Amino acid sequence: MITQGSSYEEQLEDYRLTYELLKRKLRTSYVSQLIKSISLTEIRDMHRAIHQGESPRSGLLPGIDAIPQVRESLLYMSLFASLYRNASRVDIRTEMDVPAIIFAWDFLCETFPNHSRERRP
DSSP: OOOTTSOHHHHHHHHHHHHHHHHTTOOHHHHHHHOTTSOHHHHHHHHHHHTTTOOOOOSOOOOGGGSOOSHHHHHHHHHHHHHHHHHOSSOTTTSOOHHHHHHHHHHHHHHSTTSOSSOOO
16 A cells, blocks of 8 residues: 555655566565555565566575575675665665665676576565
């Protein structure tokens, strides 16, 4: 649901950012943490619409054991973090900058097209 205090432009921007994140297959639970003005149910419905009926991935979020053990993967993670930090206009230690996440991921995918089996942040 859209919060009552948001302007129409803010609501449209939240939907645009949600679309951009879901298009890149970010988990719906992460999107709902970043975009609080849209309900998780609506975010899941948007995911199905974007991905032709494909349901969002279910299950637990990755834990610490999911951190890559391969040097090449650590290099890509470090590069993404550096791009995100430099592209962000906010203090990334206290809040998330969704446009910076999108920029960093797109730049990484364009520069290193074979770095990931699935194109998602």
